[in-house]
Amino acid sequence: MKFSINQSELQNALSVVLKGVATRSTLPILSGVYLDAQKDSLTLQTTDLELSIQYSVAALVEEEGKTVVPGKLFSEIIKNLPDAAVHVETEEETALITCDTSSFSIKTLNAEDFPGFPHVDVQQEMSIPFSQFSSMVKRVARVVSKDESRAILTGVLITFEDTYLKMVATDSYRLAITEVQLPDTPAEEFQAVIAGSFLQEIATLPRSEEDIKIALAENQIVITYQDTVFINRRIEGNFPNYKQLLPDSYATRVSMDKERLISAVKRTSLLGQSSSPVKFDIDTASQTVLLSAAAQDIGSAQETLSCAGEGENVEIAFNCAYVIDGLSSIATDNVFLEVQSSLKPGIFRADQDENFLYLVMPVRIS
Structure with a gap:
């Protein structure tokens, strides 16, 4: 594998996908970033088996290939390089990174051992302007519980009914509800509980005029924004009946x-x-x-x-x-x-x- 890419673009891509790197796993492969250089783009993937992130960015690919690099180390190296072209080349179990007058050689992991990106059979999909989605999440997600023993309260209940998208969060001491009307959305009614921490990570992505797509599958949520796909497991269980409060x-x-x-x-x-x-x-x-x-x-x-x-x-x-x-x-x-x-x-x-x-x-x- 051999490719070149601008340092700031690679650093930006890594800042997004690193949110999916496993921090406490006993499997070393899950602490890595999967790199796939094909045609004229580089695709980066991470997963902790709960959350999977895929990000595609344009790159000059001289030799197609795949590898897995240590996530934290690779990110630290790229972050500290000058804003110039970064060249990455792999040979057997080593990746050579050069930029300007700097060069690093780091050990890689076998790409075959990296879990495949989940293929999700989407049942529901809707779009919402990113700025609207982001402000809704920031209002309610600060209320979610930090107590992992009641997992359902660490999530945000997202519902869509009668053209209204609603988000609800509670830690049993307080409750926050926000909703917006999306009259042009053809999606059918749905409800799902999604981890508050996951939604907060997405809400902090760089703002743009683009829509964010929310899709639901049987036990997962798929969020697509710009060149990034996030797949996260839905939280199982019954959300408290907040309406009676x-x-x-x-x-x-x-x-x-x-x-x-x-x-x-x-x-x-x-x-x-x-x-x-x-x-x-x-x-x-x-x-x-x-x-x-x-x-x-x-x-x-x-x-x-x-x-x-x-x-x-x-x-x-x-x-x-x-x-x-x-x-x-x-x-x-x-x-x-x-x-x-x-x-x-x-x-x-x-x-x-x-x-x-x-x-x-x-x-x-x-």
Whole structure:
């Protein structure tokens, strides 16, 4: 195998496929990057047997062939080369990498031992502009649970019904829901739970005007974007029935300036840890919200915000970090807080133009 490619293009390709390299596997081949030089393109593949990534990039191929190089080492070498043409040539079990005045010789692995890229029988496919997909994922994926013992909560529930694409995530303390209408999508209705970490990796890919394609198979999801194909296993199990948590009415509803609210919550939380509770004392008569926090043996803090509200006066407390997480996901200038009582979940909603809802379980007020 013999090919030449620009350093920055190869580095960019490696930054994408390295997300699929196995980090804890006992099989050395899974820590490698499979290189396949054919005609005028180079295809890179990685897999950890859960996630598989394939990326194609234009290259000057002098001699066709396949090999597997150690992923981390190969990436570090390419990253540290100057921005010039990189030449890669393989002989038996060695790859020779040259660029400008630098040259490296590294051991390779047998390409025959590398798992074949999965062939997936796709049953459903839909397209969505990448920027829309990315912002939806970033809003909900921060809410997924880190607790591997309840795998279903580490995923995002993606559904498509009545022309609406919806994403839902929960860690059982809070819940985030976002949806967009895709009226021109011919896809049939579907639902699948996909790993939040996987979706976050895709959402951080370079933005472009191109659509991202989402396809579902029996137990896998296939995502195609630009020259890259990602295949990941769906999470099996029943996602919690989140709809029963959503109340159809509220006792109190207030609208506040989002940036002022975020700043006020951050200030009142300075006394305790980020997980300390912040109390919202809503007074609809005076159209104010008094935020307060107290830490034993340290002191207390409070701040008054103006609001536009309706309904009953109510006191409710939430985990500070959860509130800031939810408010950071809202893109509108104003935010609504809806409360039924001090012991029932509070709901933060984006202003009308945007379909985003964030539900937080309350903290008991002593």
